[in-house]
Each structure stands twice: as structure tokens, then as C-alpha cells.
Amino acid sequence: xxxxxxxRYLPHASAGVHIEDRGYQFADGVYExxxxxxxxxxxxxxxxxxxxxxxxxxxxxxxxxxxxxEVVIGEVVRRNRVKIGLVYLQVTRGVAGRDFLFPAxxxxxxxxxxxxxxxxxxxxxxxxGIKVITVPENRWDRVDIKTVGLLPNVLAKEAARAAGAQExxxxxxxxxxxxxxxxxxxxxxxxxxxxxxxxxRGILRGxxxxxxFKVAAKLGLKVEERxxxxxxxxxxREAFISSAxxxxxxxxxxxxxxxxxxxxxxxxxxxxxxxxxxxxxxxA
Ligand code: PLP
Numbered sequence: 001x002x003x004x005x006x007x008r009y010l011p012h013a014s015a016g017v018h019i020e021d022r023g024y025q026f027a028d029g030v031y032e033x034x035x036x037x038x039x040x041x042x043x044x045x046x047x048x049x050x051x052x053x054x055x056x057x058x059x060x061x062x063x064x065x066x067x068x069x070e071v072v073i074g075e076v077v078r079r080n081r082v083k084i085g086l087v088y089l090q091v092t093r094g095v096a097g098r099d100f101l102f103p104a105x106x107x108x109x110x111x112x113x114x115x116x117x118x119x120x121x122x123x124x125x126x127x128x129g130i131k132v133i134t135v136p137e138n139r140w141d142r143v144d145i146k147t148v149g150l151l152p153n154v155l156a157k158e159a160a161r162a163a164g165a166q167e168x169x170x171x172x173x174x175x176x177x178x179x180x181x182x183x184x185x186x187x188x189x190x191x192x193x194x195x196x197x198x199x200x201r202g203i204l205r206g207x208x209x210x211x212x213f214k215v216a217a218k219l220g221l222k223v224e225e226r227x228x229x230x231x232x233x234x235x236x237r238e239a240f241i242s243s244a245x246x247x248x249x250x251x252x253x254x255x256x257x258x259x260x261x262x263x264x265x266x267x268x269x270x271x272x273x274x275x276x277x278x279x280x281x282x283x284a
Pocket of ligand 1 (some may be wrong): 033041143179180181182183184205206207208209243244245
């Protein structure tokens with residue numbers, strides 16, 4: 001495998017950034033994960049738009065021009081021969097002696113990696129559905145920025161695994177689900193309406209979430225952007241998660257309680273099936 005690190009393509013196994021990189025010391029950086037499907041990079045424009053927003057919110061500069069970054073992403077995908085898999089890109093504020101204040105005159109660090117993913121893993125999860133647990137929301141109030149500061153997400157997902165589940169849903173003080181540890185959260189009401197939380201500062205505006213709005217429109221499904229409680233989710237017709245790596249994956253149990261008959265819902269599976277046709281595709 002090959003990784004791109006600050007201007008060079010290096011063997012993945014030995015690629016590294018400096019010990020005083022601010023990503024390492026302060027989680028002072030942002031990232032994106034894009035899906036690669038059938039040799040196409042999915043929704044690259046949306047991911048780079050969101051990267052731009054994350055960088056601007058943190059006053060980190062672009063490490064190179066957007067068009068140059070698009071070339072690097074394509075090159076990393078090709079060099080790793082990824083047809084089905086994902087691209088990871090990370091930009092940090094750069095390398096400087098440890099000091100909380102922004103350093104002057106440093107170049108942002110850029111890492112781009114790509115890896116193959118076995119498609120049968122996602123297919124199996126879609127077929128069986130996943131289980132989620134709920135955990136109290138304990139993240140900062142700027143989770144709309146896709147930073148590498150993911151410790152609450154790490155702990156929540158580890159708690160999910162310990163409980164035999166595959167994702168954790170954060171629940172705010174009002175009892176409403178915000179989102180998953182690495183995904184957006186959705187339910188389908190008894191009337192067949194899709195419900196997902198508005199993309200305010202309480203969630204990350206998922207690129208997959210945005211594309212699913214288009215998929216829903218194409219399938220003639222109604223979407224409501226509003227908060228929903230854990231109780232409403234448990235009583236829903238269907239529940240599911242969305243992210244670049246999971247697309248739309250059914251949730252069949254919440255905190256050990258089955259959703260509907262405990263099997264994946266048909267609406268989420270129809271969204272999943274139609275997703276790739278609707279998403280923007282860039283040949284790698
Ligand atoms: N919410 C969180 C906290 C995430 O980490 C992610 C993706 O990893 C998402 C939502 C889904 O975003 P996207 O659809 O852009 O992958």
C-alpha cells in the first residue's frame with residue numbers, strides 16, 4: 001500500500017508525520033472519508049466542500065489547491081488499486097513546538113490513504129441489520145466540524161461493541177437522538193416518512209445524508225428534518241444509519257429492543273439500492 005504524506009508517496013507501512021504534528025498533540029485537524037465504489041470516488045465534491053468548511057471554521061489553510069488535492073486523491077486510489085473501498089484524508093494545522101496558540105508560518109500537514117474493503121461485509125450487515133445502543137451525548141458543541149478529536153466517539157463505539165452492538169447513538173439532554181458515533185441516525189415513521197435530525201451544530205452534516213435526501217425524492221419518499229426521541233425510534237417502522245462507509249444500513253435493535261419485527265426494513269434497503277445511481281461519481 002502507498003500513502004501520500006506532505007508531498008510524497010510513501011510505503012504505507014513506514015509512512016509517518018512528525019511527533020510534534022498538532023494533529024497528534026492537540027487533535028488540531030480535520031478529516032474526510034470518501035467511499036470508492038466500482039472504481040468511482042463517490043460524492044467527492046460534497047466531501048471537499050465540507051473539508052473546506054471544516055478548515056475555515058478552524059482557520060487552517062488548504063495544504064494545496066483543491067484541484068491538486070483531487071489529483072492526489074485519484075492517484076492514491078489508483079496506486080492502491082482500490083475499486084471498492086475508501087479514501088481517508090486528513091489535514092492538520094502542521095508541525096510546531098508544542099504551544100496552544102496557533103503557530104505562525106507553518107504548512108498544514110496532509111495525509112491521504114486508500115484501502116480496499118471487502119464488499120461482502122457491508123452486504124452482510126445490510127442483510128442482517130445492525131444493533132445500536134444509546135449513550136449520553138458528551139461531545140463538544142461543534143460536532144458540525146469534522147475534526148479528528150473523536151475520543152467520545154471511540155468510547156461510545158467501544159461501549160457498543162461491549163454490548164454486542166455495532167453503533168452507538170448519542171442522546172442529548174432532551175432525550176433526542178443526535179447521531180451515531182460515526183454515522184447519521186434515521187427512522188421511518190409508520191406512515192413511511194423518513195426522519196433525521198436537522199443539521200445544526202448538534203450533528204455532522206453527512207454527505208451520505210444529503211445524497212439520501214435526493215434518493216428519497218427520486219423514490220417519492222417524504223423526509224422530515226426534525227429531532228426524534230429514543231422512544232419514538234424504538235416504536236418506529238424502520239431505523240437506519242448513514243455514512244460514506246455504510247451508505248444506508250438498517251438498524252434492527254436499539255438497546256436490545258427490536259425495531260418492528262426485528263428484521264431490516266424495506267424502505268432503507270430501497271434507499272441503499274438506489275444510492276449509487278444518484279450519488280455523484282468521479283472516475284479514479
Ligand atoms: N456523523 C459522524 C459523527 C460521522 O463520523 C460520520 C462519518 O464518519 C457521519 C455522521 C456520516 O457522514 P458521511 O455521510 O459524510 O460519511
